[in-house]
Amino acid sequence: METQAMEAMEQARRWLSDQGVVEAGEGWVEADRPDWPLTANDVAHSWVDKVFREESLTPTEQLWLAFGLLDLLDDYWVTCVIGSAYGDADRPLPSDVLWDGYRRRLEAQRDAEPVTYSLWVDWFEDRDTAAMAFAEVLGNDIERVVTERSDALLRRADRVLDNSGPVPWSIKQGTYEIAARLPALHGSLFQGLLGSYHDVYGDLEPKPALALLMQLDLPEDTPHLAQLRSVLAAGHENHYRSPDAWDDAAASNA
Template structure:
């Protein structure tokens, strides 16, 4: 998270009469005395950032990311995406992805960041490969055990939600991360979500080889059934719905996230 951008967003909201008064309670600048939720703040005010004539496009994007840091609400990421797609908004794609990389490398990352990466960018076949390249794919060569902590944090967070990314696109990153013990859990989660996600993609044989390289506790949840379905050649939960039940010995599991 960007502390300075977050503070700028807090001040910007305060200028509009919107201030936090509780864990999920805010004043409403339009109706003094009324209380609204954090989600209400995101829905009502994020789009206003992009029409603030006091700021240039770069300043608006920075302020919007500050709102994301402050509120951690998915709707903020959606509004940023809408503005990015609007040529009249004049936003820089490079600055947009810089903002995501910065937050993915931080000691703490908001859930809205990784969720939006999954549902808005990785699940969309039109954007999946490019988005993965921006947040991790171009830095695969740096995924080593001695890599800087920020890169390892970014790599792990991206791989965990990489289930929908096409296998040929993400496989090099998964292979590199399999050589980094600190990322083994995230590689496993990426493979697991690649199998269970509605839009997931993996190649069973290659995924099984990767799974064998991971140093995980034998009793890791879902490890044994994932190994069984991959060994049987199943690539996707939803194309072989009975395979997971057979591998676990009971009914289908909820999709891991």
């Protein structure tokens, strides 16, 4: 993955250079305006969408170039442009390439914050895309994750579970239950359950969520563990539907 990422970044760097954009110190400049510094976010907003107008590139090549720009710029806006281009019915992009790009970056050792944030707010919060996205980045592979237990697969699972709060319970419950077989994933499963309760778009069913929570091998002093047990035992589905329940649980467990 790291070699491929480096190659993708070099391709992206060459492409930006062809557009007249080059690195300068810790930022960027246009070659004809070297005294006007640009941030990575400036570059992302101004140039990434042009990738998908490069008619000399196939849709697959466009996607790989865009992912190279994501690696190079490390900016969330690149994922927004990729998502928008993916939704363009006039020139559809290949789903397998899109999700392979996400999976590779979720498995990489380097920070994946733009990718995880993209999953959380763009793909998982949208009821039209949550099932597909969750299946592609974890649901389809969860048995392999639990069986193989490689560092890369565990990194991907941890990152997805941490941000899976908005995914509908009916979609993620089976994946959660399989993940619970592996103690190494119990911490991220807890974060997933916590997000399922606290996120504005979080989704869970209290009874099975509590049963799952009770299976997790967590230190008793894990922050918010006692409160989550209490609100689920009381049948609460979401913090925003019962805004006082969490404070009441905190007080009773003090």
